[in-house]
Amino acid sequence: MSIATKKxxxxxxxxxxxxxxxxxxxxxxxxxxxGIARAKDYPVGHSFWTHENPLDFRGIVRNGYLRLQRYSMDxxxxxxxxxxxxxxxxxxxxxxxxxxxxxxTGLGLCRLDRRELHRLMDEEGELRQVVRGQYVERLEAIRQxxxxxxxxxxxxxxxxxLIRATRVMPYHLLPDGKGVLTxxxxxxxxxxxxxxxxxxxxxxxxxxxxxxxxxxxNPQHFLIPDLDALARQGAVTTSATRTHRALRSRGSGDPELxxxxxxxxxxxxxxxGAPMGS
Amino acid sequence: MSIATKKxxxxxxxxxxxxxxxxxxxxxxxxxxxGIARAKDYPVGHSFWTHENPLDFRGIVRNGYLRLQRYSMDxxxxxxxxxxxxxxxxxxxxxxxxxxxxxxTGLGLCRLDRRELHRLMDEEGELRQVVRGQYVERLEAIRQxxxxxxxxxxxxxxxxxLIRATRVMPYHLLPDGKGVLTxxxxxxxxxxxxxxxxxxxxxxxxxxxxxxxxxxxNPQHFLIPDLDALARQGAVTTSATRTHRALRSRGSGDPELxxxxxxxxxxxxxxxGAPMGS
DNA sequence: CGATTAATTGACCGACTTCAAGACATGTGG
DNA sequence: CCACATGTCTTGAAGTCGGTCAATTAATCG
Numbered sequence: 243m244s245i246a247t248k249k250x251x252x253x254x255x256x257x258x259x260x261x262x263x264x265x266x267x268x269x270x271x272x273x274x275x276x277g278i279a280r281a282k283d284y285p286v287g288h289s290f291w292t293h294e295n296p297l298d299f300r301g302i303v304r305n306g307y308l309r310l311q312r313y314s315m316d317x318x319x320x321x322x323x324x325x326x327x328x329x330x331x332x333x334x335x336x337x338x339x340x341x342x343x344x345x346x347t348g349l350g351l352c353r354l355d356r357r358e359l360h361r362l363m364d365e366e367g368e369l370r371q372v373v374r375g376q377y378v379e380r381l382e383a384i385r386q387x388x389x390x391x392x393x394x395x396x397x398x399x400x401x402x403x404l405i406r407a408t409r410v411m412p413y414h415l416l417p418d419g420k421g422v423l424t425x426x427x428x429x430x431x432x433x434x435x436x437x438x439x440x441x442x443x444x445x446x447x448x449x450x451x452x453x454x455x456x457x458x459x460n461p462q463h464f465l466i467p468d469l470d471a472l473a474r475q476g477a478v479t480t481s482a483t484r485t486h487r488a489l490r491s492r493g494s495g496d497p498e499l500x501x502x503x504x505x506x507x508x509x510x511x512x513x514x515g516a517p518m519g520s
Numbered sequence: 521m522s523i524a525t526k527k528x529x530x531x532x533x534x535x536x537x538x539x540x541x542x543x544x545x546x547x548x549x550x551x552x553x554x555g556i557a558r559a560k561d562y563p564v565g566h567s568f569w570t571h572e573n574p575l576d577f578r579g580i581v582r583n584g585y586l587r588l589q590r591y592s593m594d595x596x597x598x599x600x601x602x603x604x605x606x607x608x609x610x611x612x613x614x615x616x617x618x619x620x621x622x623x624x625t626g627l628g629l630c631r632l633d634r635r636e637l638h639r640l641m642d643e644e645g646e647l648r649q650v651v652r653g654q655y656v657e658r659l660e661a662i663r664q665x666x667x668x669x670x671x672x673x674x675x676x677x678x679x680x681x682l683i684r685a686t687r688v689m690p691y692h693l694l695p696d697g698k699g700v701l702t703x704x705x706x707x708x709x710x711x712x713x714x715x716x717x718x719x720x721x722x723x724x725x726x727x728x729x730x731x732x733x734x735x736x737x738n739p740q741h742f743l744i745p746d747l748d749a750l751a752r753q754g755a756v757t758t759s760a761t762r763t764h765r766a767l768r769s770r771g772s773g774d775p776e777l778x779x780x781x782x783x784x785x786x787x788x789x790x791x792x793g794a795p796m797g798s
Numbered sequence: 799c800g801a802t803t804a805a806t807t808g809a810c811c812g813a814c815t816t817c818a819a820g821a822c823a824t825g826t827g828g
Numbered sequence: 829c830c831a832c833a834t835g836t837c838t839t840g841a842a843g844t845c846g847g848t849c850a851a852t853t854a855a856t857c858g
Binding site for chain 1: 804805806807
C-alpha cells in the first residue's frame with residue numbers, strides 16, 4: 243500500500259542486489275539501470291494488466307511474487323508463470339493472449355521505463371545478454387512446467403514444487419540438516435500453477451506427512467527432514483501402480499534423478515535436489 | 521536424405537522466403553543472413569541433439585517440422601514445442617534440461633553458424649528485434665499449450681490443434697468454402713504434443729466426424745466443412761457435463777471465442793477461427 | 799471475540815488412459 | 829499380381845486417478 247519512491251541508486255540495501263537479473267550485471271551496467279529505476283510497492287492482488295491494458299513498463303521484482311494467468315471459459319484458472327524476486331517482469335511477459343498479470347503476494351518492484359530500458363539495451367551488449375538470459379530461463383521454466391503437467395502425477399508435481407520452493411522461498415536450515423520451508427503462496431495459487439485442485443494439494447501434503455517426507459507445522463510451514471528423499475518423490479514414480487513400459491534407451495543418462503519444476507532462475511545444471519544441507 | 525548444399529543466396533526459390541523469420545527481415549539484412557546460410561536436408565527422425573550433444577548451430581526451417589521433446593521416467597513422451605517451417609531453431613531452443621530435438625518429418629534446413637549469426641546480431645539491431653520476436657512467439661506458443669493442457673479437454677485441444685494446423689500445414693480451400701487439411705504429423709506426435717493418447721485422438725476425430733465437424737477422407741486428410749464451427753469446439757465447452765461456475769468478471773472481453781493453440785507464428789491478434797473461407 | 803476466508807476431509811463419479819486385439823495401408827520380394 | 833510383413837490407425841472393454849461437490853474445521857483479521 244505504501245508507495246515508496248526512492249531513486250534506484252539505493253541498490254545497496256536491495257534484497258535482490260546480488261540475485262537474479264541484477265546479480266548478473268556488471269557494476270557499471272547495473273548502475274546505469276539503477277539510474278532509470280524507481281522502487282514502488284503494490285498490494286496483494288494488484289492487477290498489472292489485463293488483455294485490454296498491456297503493461298507499459300518493465301520491472302525488477304524486489305520481493306514477492308507475480309503470477310501470469312489465464313482463465314478458461316468456465317472460469318478455471320491456469321497460472322502459466324510465477325515470477326519470484328530477482329526476475330525481470332514485462333519484457334518477457336509481452337504476449338498476445340488474454341492473460342492477466344497480478345501480484346500473488348505483496349510486491350516490491352523496481353520500475354523501469356520501457357523505452358529507456360530498450361535504449362540502454364541498444365547501447366549495452368551485456369544488458370542484452372542478461373535480458374536474453376531471462377527469455378531462456380522463462381522458456382525453460384515453462385517447458386518444465388508443461389512436461390510436469392503432462393507426465394507427472396499431482397503428487398510428483400507438488401514434490402517437485404516443494405523442492406524448487408526451497409530455493410525461491412524462505413528456507414531455514416536447522417542444525418540437524420532438516421529445513422523449514424515457508425510457503426509464501428496460498429494453496430489455490432499452487433494448485434492452479436500445478437494444474438490440479440487445492441483439495442489434491444491438501445491431500446497430497448497430508449499423505450506426504452503421513453509418510454514422513456514432510457511435517458506440517460502449520461499450513462504455511464513445512465518441515466523437510468530429508469530434501470533428497472522428497473526430491474525423489476518428485477521425479478521418480480516408485481509406486482507399482484503405474485505400469486512400467488520398457489524404458490526408452492536414452493543413452494547412459496542419469497537414471498537417478500531428473501530436473502523437475504523451475505520457478506524463476508534455473509538451477510546450476512538443473513539437477514534437482516542438490517545437497518543444500520549435506 | 522539428399523544433401524543439397526547450395527549457397528543461401530538462392531533465397532529466391534525458397535518456400536519460406538516471405539514467411540516467418542525471413543519474411544520479417546528487410547532485404548538487406550536477409551541477404552546478410554543468407555550469406556552465412558547453407559541449405560541441408562535431414563531424414564525423418566534425425567536427432568539434432570540429446571542432452572549430451574547440444575545443438576551447435578542455428579537453422580531456419582525450410583520445410584517439415586522439428587519437435588522438442590522430453591520423456592518421463594516411465595518412458596512417456598511430451599512434445600513441448602513443434603517448430604514449423606519459417607521458424608528459427610536453435611537460438612530459442614537453448615535449454616538446460618534433458619530434451620531431445622528431432623525431425624518430426626523430413627526436414628529442410630538453412631544452417632547458420634552460431635557465432636556468425638551472433639556477430640550479425642551484434643551489428644544489426646533489426647536482426648536482434650526479429651530474433652527477439654522468435655522468443656516472444658515461442659513463449660506465447662508454449663503458454664497457450666500449457667493453458668490448453670490444463671483447462672481444455674482432449675477434444676477441445678484437438679480441435680484447437682486442427683484450427684492452428686490450417687495455418688501451418690497444407691490447407692486447400694475448395695470453391696464451396698470447405699477446406700482439406702493435410703495432417704503432416706502422425707497421431708503419436710499429435711497425441712504427445714496435446715498431452716493425450718493416440719487412441720483418444722482417434723476417438724475424438726471420429727466423434728467429430730460423426731457430428732459433422734470434419735470428414736475423414738483418410739487418416740492424413742480431413743475435410744473441414746465449417747472452420748468456425750470447428751473453432752468453437754476448440755475454445756468453448758458446449759456440453760452440459762461441465763458445471764459452469766460463475767464466470768469471473770473479466771471486463772467486457774469477447775465471450776465468444778478465445779485464442780487456443782499456437783504452432784509457430786501467432787495469429788494476427790490471436791483470434792482463432794478468423795474467416796479463412798468466408 | 800465474532801466474522802470471513804483458507805484449509806481440510808469425505809464421498810462420489812466420470813472422463814480418459816491403458817491394455818489388447820483387429821483393421822487398414824503400404825511396401826517388398828517372389 | 830499376390831502373399832507376407834511392418835507400421836499406423838482404429839475399436840472395444842475395463843479400471844482408476846483425480847476432480848467436483850459439500851460439509852467441517854482451522855486460521856486470520858478487524
